[in-house]
Structures are given as C-alpha cells and as structure tokens.
Amino acid sequence: MQLDYIDLYLIHQPFGDVYGEWRAMEELYQQGKVRAIGVSNFPPDRIMDLMIHNKITPAVNQIEVNPFQQQIDTQKFLQDNNVQVEAWAPFAEGRNNIFKNELLLSIAAKHKKSVAQVILRWLLQRGIIALSKTTRKERMIENISLFDFELSTEDLAAITTLDTKTSGFFDHRDPEKVKWLGERKLDV
Numbered sequence: 001m002q003l004d005y006i007d008l009y010l011i012h013q014p015f016g017d018v019y020g021e022w023r024a025m026e027e028l029y030q031q032g033k034v035r036a037i038g039v040s041n042f043p044p045d046r047i048m049d050l051m052i053h054n055k056i057t058p059a060v061n062q063i064e065v066n067p068f069q070q071q072i073d074t075q076k077f078l079q080d081n082n083v084q085v086e087a088w089a090p091f092a093e094g095r096n097n098i099f100k101n102e103l104l105l106s107i108a109a110k111h112k113k114s115v116a117q118v119i120l121r122w123l124l125q126r127g128i129i130a131l132s133k134t135t136r137k138e139r140m141i142e143n144i145s146l147f148d149f150e151l152s153t154e155d156l157a158a159i160t161t162l163d164t165k166t167s168g169f170f171d172h173r174d175p176e177k178v179k180w181l182g183e184r185k186l187d188v
C-alpha cells in the first residue's frame, strides 16, 4: 500500500479464522504499522469472546445502525466495554423509503434540515460515528452540515419508535447466511 501506517484496520465479519487474524493485527498494532484495530458485524458475545482471549480490545465495531435498526442494547454493551460504534448504512441504503419517512420528514421540516441531516445528527448525538456514502458533491456538503442544529429530547424519543430491531440486510447469526458468505469467499 506504500503507506507508513494505516489509521484503522478491521475484520469485516465474525467468521473464519478470526483469532489468527486478530493476533496478526495485534502484532501490526504493536509494531506501529496500524494505529487502531477493530471489527465489524460482531455481535456482543463474539466481541466479549475476542476480548477475553486476546490482549487488545477492538477500538471499534462497525455495525448496521439506522432509524430502523437502532442497536440500542448493543451500543450500551459496546460503550460499557470501551468499543466505539461506527454505523454502516446509516440511511439504510435508502431502503423502506427512509428519505420519505413521515416522522423523519416532520422533524426535518421543523429544523429546516433534510432527512439525511436528521439521521446523521441523531447518530452524532448518540455518540456514534456515521459512515454515510454519497456519489454527489452537494450531498457530501449536506451530510457534513450538522453542527448548526440540535435534536430535542422529544425528537430523539420519537425516532426510537421507528426501531424494528431487525437488520434490513442480513442476520450475522443466521447459519444459512454464514454458509452463503463462507462459500462466496471461496469463489474470490
């Protein structure tokens, strides 16, 4: 990669030789080649198992967090264990008509902001790092213009009613999905 160091290096999924990978990553961290190491899509029990059998606690867990999958209990567990939450698909990749959701639209109108900004501000106020993605320059500007408004306690409480506690994509605990992902990897 021709870099002196990498800021953050993650294990993408809690499958396969996670322990071998983690110990190799711990070495890279100790050598200063990686500034922080973490994981992605790890449920709390897998994080706990990784932590108690290794030296370094993951700096982050990158998981699906959006208004339809809020991960409130998981966030509490991660906070209690000093693991920073990063949200992938903060807009649920546009699924379930998220940008047209009536509740989010009403909160956005009240603050003269967009639905995207309300979602990102909600994550910011929860202490979650949002990994939003856009291919459009004007939306990149929109998506970082979050520091001139604040959601109220009522706004935050209203957003919690959207939580389905279900992934909009897939369940990392589903054996059939684990098999599918493993077989897919073999094709690479």
Ligand SMILES: NC(=O)c1ccc[n+]([C@@H]2O[C@H](COP(=O)([O-])OP(=O)(O)OC[C@H]3O[C@@H](n4cnc5c(N)ncnc54)[C@H](OP(=O)(O)O)[C@@H]3O)[C@@H](O)[C@H]2O)c1
Residues within 6 Å of the ligand: 012, 040, 041, 062, 063, 087, 088, 089, 090, 091, 092, 093, 094, 099, 114, 116, 117, 131, 132, 133, 134, 135, 136, 139, 142, 143
């Ligand atoms: N660790 C993992 O397992 C995992 C899994 C999935 C994704 N990720 C990562 O998560 C990041 C987020 O990407 P994502 O694609 O999953 O989801 P996302 O950010 O929830 O959704 C992206 C979609 O939202 C649209 N969008 C962005 N800003 C908008 C705005 N202001 N108004 C209206 N629409 C807007 C984009 O369209 P336009 O491009 O047309 O603006 C795009 O269709 C990526 O870096 C991805 O690599 C990680």
